[in-house]
Amino acid sequence: MADIATHDTDHATDHGHHSSTGLSNNKLAMWLFLGSECLLFGGLISTYMLYRGRVQNGPHPAQIYDIPFTSVSSFVLLMSSLTMVLAVSSAHRKDDSKTNLWLTITALLGATFVGGQVYEFTTFYREGLGFTTSLFGSSFYSLTGFHGVHVSIGVIMLLSLMGIIKKNKITGDKAEVVELIGLYWHFVDVVWIVIFTLVYLIPS
Amino acid sequence: MTTVTETHEDAQEHGMSDAGYIKIAIILALITALEVSTYYVDFGPLFMPSLLIMMVVKFVMVVSYFMHLKFDSKIFSFLFYTGLGLALFVYFAALATFKFFIA
DSSP: OHHHHHHHHHHHHHHOOBOTTSSBHHHHHHHHHHHHHHHHHHHHHHHHHHHTTOOTTSOOHHHHOOHHHHHHHHHHHHHHHHHHHHHHHHHHTTOHHHHHHHHHHHHHHHHHHHHHHHHHHHHHHHTTOOTTTOHHHHHHHHHHHHHHHHHHHHHHHHHHHHHHHHTTOOOSOHHHHHHHHHHHHHHHHHHHHHHIIIIIISOO | OHHHHHHHHHHHHTSOOHHHHHHHHHHHHHHHHHHHHHHHSOOGGGHHHHHHHHHHHHHHHIIIIISOTTTSOHHHHHHHHHHHHHHHHHHHHHHHHTTTTOO
8 A cells, every 4th residue: 555655656756746637737727827817818908909099198009119129029029939849849858958948048038028028118108108197008008017027927937947957856747847837938929929919010 | 547648648749840840930920020011011901800810820820839739638728718718708898898899
């Protein structure tokens, strides 16, 4: 009996805990979390769509948006999804050095995107769009700010993951841990795909 | 226990190669370039539908290939698309309540 218990514990340590469906509980939880995140961003996007025309005395979206700059930012985030999936692929092949390389590039691309957003917010503020200037400003900063916070959290998660991989502190399935953070990262990317089209490319 | 291991390995086997991921990324980059071109070129009445279609195609491609939803268990798809469906419902309900669709 004790042997069986030990064997089960070892298996759980090696491959993570699995539900009766044979699926990883961690992955199930991550997908459930991402599903709930759709609701969060759905609410924020619909609020923006309602208020984007309410500019009061502040600047109009078309007056301040810099489409070429945001296009480059979008491309950077899109390419970070590629580097992230290559990191997951390397992790499945148990190639730690390549996994860390792709994770580093992903984190750098993510940090570049966040830097671009900080620059964009600063420029908009100087052009007269504060958080309380108008309903458009409030809804714009809430939506893109929430997304920026998600990207920043993703960068922190990537840096932490690189640290624990280097110190070899992952006791279970390493590839699954990389994959879970990858899922979060790709989700942040798909949210931006929607924001880029609905907020920036479609004029109010 | 064997079933669990097999399931995990099967999921990996049905994934894509690195070259496949790069091909997907190139397609995504080209679609993004096409999206940005709508800012400079007048697409007329096709402007809005084309942008929305390209957005959906990019979304589905990232979720299906980069997030492996196409190769993974249908339960994951159910969890994610249920959340997405509810989000769309909230989105349209809120916009309809505030008469967004009435010109």
